[in-house]
Amino acid sequence: MSTFDAATAAPFAARESFIELTARERARSLLDAGTFRELLGPFDRITSPWLPLQGIVCQADDGAVIARGTIDGQAAVVCAIESAFQGGSIGEVSGSKIAAALELARRDCERGKIVRPVIVFETGGVRLQEANLGLAVIAEIQAAIVALRRHVPVVGVIAGMVGCFGGMSLAAALCTRLVMTRQGRLGMNGPEVIEQEAGIEELDASDRRRIWQLIGGEQRVATGLADYLADDDAGEIRRAVQEAFAAGVPALHRTQAVDRYLALLARVDTQTISPGEMRVLFGSAATGAEPARTDR
Incomplete structure (x- = not known):
């Protein structure tokens, strides 16, 4: 008889996968119940x-x-990217919506009304069909994050x-705090791009275990x-977001x-360093501990 009985299964059954939610559902799950109000939604066309x-x-x-809406009773804005449309790529309209939402939050903060901003990243970066316009608006998002995080x-x-890859990985890096799942990935270039440009000797994009290690x-x-x-x-991610806000501005x-970080990078031997050694070296930056040298 299986030992996986109803009591064992109960905690798992009560969970709601955040990954499986749409962008709209993710935004709703992060806000206090009943406070979700969408701006520039589908009916605004x-x-x-x-x-x-281009036939798309x-x-x-x-x-x-x-x-x-609100998070813990405090005014909030959530910008959530939908990966099911064009791989979550950022174009002129989608990027302008995010940048404008962050700008409005900044203006509210400057008037003394604090608005808590959350960005749910699910994106390969700029939308290639709108390359220059997409890059320009990603820069606007980055500037808006830097201006807003002062408040x-x-x-x-x-x-x-x-x-989260491409220019939007830089936007993620500019955030005050980042919440990730084990399934999430963050990097400037995606594995397929690295393999395409540098060769499989540099990175095998099919080696999923290696990619998540990195x-x-x-x-x-x-x-x-x-x-x-x-x-x-969804509940655990919501609690992590709440904790991130409770920690305040660093x-x-x-x-x-x-x-x-320049000092840490100077210690890296790019030919030999392992993911485990990266943890020892860069993990020290977060704790303030003095790392052992990893160059050989």
Whole structure:
């Protein structure tokens, strides 16, 4: 007889997978119950003017959901990217929605009304069909994060299987705090791009175990490049986001610690360093401990 009985299964049955939720459902799950209010939703029909010219069917929200509501009773805005549309890529409209939402939150904060911002990343980066416009608006998102994080923590969530890459990985890095699942991935270039450009000798994109060792959520948290490792459970991710806001604005953001990271990079032997050694070296940046040298 199986030992996996109803009592054992109960905790798992009560969980709701965050990864399996749509962007709209993710935003709703992060906000206090009954407070979700979508801005520029599908019925506003603000779509990309460029995709139809290339024979691509638009999505009514252009793959970005912007929702206002509250988190722990405090005003909040959630920007959630939909991976099911064009791989979560950022175009002129979707990127402008995110940048504008962050700008409005900044204006509210400057007037003394704090708005808690959350960005749910699920994106390969810029939408190639709108390359220049997409790159420009990603830069606007990055600038908006830097301006906003002076007033309130900007919290990023990377949970799903698409991960966060390209210019949007820089936007994620600029966030005050990052919540990741073990399934999530964060990197400047995706594995397929690295293999294509540098060859399979550099990285085998089919070696899933190796990829998650290098850029998976567990590794990113262990190396201090993300802050909270959560299971794929909507409730747990919501609690991690709440904790991230409760911690307040840090005296020094991760991206401001330039000298610290340059010193750590100087210790890296790129030919021989292992994921485990990266944890020892970069994990020390988060704890303030003095790392052992890893160059050989």
